[in-house]
Amino acid sequence: MFPKKMINGRMNGMVPIILLFIIGLMIIAINSYWYVQGISSVDSIRMTSELKVKEHINLSKKTITTENQLSxxxxxxxxxxxxxxxxxxxxxxxxxxxxxxLKEGVGHVQGTPFSGENSNTVLSGHRDTVFRHLGKIEKGDRLIIEMNANIFTYVVKKIRIVDENEPTVIVPKPRSTLTVITCYPFGYLGNAPQRFVLIADLIDKG
Incomplete structure (x- = not known):
């Protein structure tokens, strides 16, 4: 038989370990929830040709407000x-x-214009959820913004990898431009030191 004091001492010593274990599980559960939430916010277009993409967008116009109603x-x-x-x-x-x-989808950086305006629309997203495959994008690929019953089609003209505080990313442009930002490298653990930047020009407004 172990002395009662020894048993109590061991139990008291286990309490902090148990608490740390529970806290660790809670943190993992919370982070996992937001990770799944971010991934689940990405839907499949289920169409590959430009014509089918247009058809898909036109079907969704019924649920979008008209331009005169937008505030x-x-x-x-x-x-x-x-x-x-x-x-x-x-x-x-x-x-x-x-x-x-950013937990829910793509974020529009405040202070930057909306699509169609003659300046620089800036969008940001997490590299491990909504933009986890963004590194596959190449120059010449299309990015489309569906907004306010309008379709804005952009083509990627430039891809940059810059420091996290690079000031030239969020700057006005002389024409309608879309800038998409996420952290880089994609597989980096912790706070990534760089940013992966797509710069695209508006080529069509439908």
């Missing part, structure tokens, strides 16, 4: 979708690029 969204509002035909992805766009928005 500036509030932070956290979902106002459109980013379609990436090469990745067969359709991702919701939320106004604002804080963590609350």
């Amino acid at each position: 500036l969204p509030s932070v956290g509002d979902m106002y459109g979708h980013l379609l990436i035909p090469k990745l067969d992805s359709k991702i919701p766009i939320f106004y604002g690029a804080e963590e609350d928005q």
Whole structure:
């Protein structure tokens, strides 16, 4: 028989370990939930040709407000979708690029214009959820923004890898441009030190 004091001492010593184990499980569960939430926000276009993409978009116009009805969204509002035909992805766009928005889909950086304006629309997303396959995009690939019953088609003209605080990424442009940002390298553990940047020019407004 072990002395009662020894047993109590061992039990008391186990309490912090048990608490740390429970806290660790909670952190893993929370992070897993938001990871799944981010991945599940990406839908499949299920179409590859440009004609079929257009058909898919036209069907969804019935649920989108007309241009005259559009008002500036509030932070956290979902106002459109980013379609990436090469990745067969359709991702919701939320106004604002804080963590609350990035958990749900793509974030529109506040202060940058909306698609169709003659400047630089900037979108951001997590590399391990909505943009986990973004590294497959090449120059010449299309990015499509579905918004306000309009379809804005862009073609990727430049791909950059820059430091996380590179000031030239979010700057005005002389023509309608779409800039898409995510962290880089894609497989990096922890806070990635760089950014993967796609720069695309508007080629069609439908």
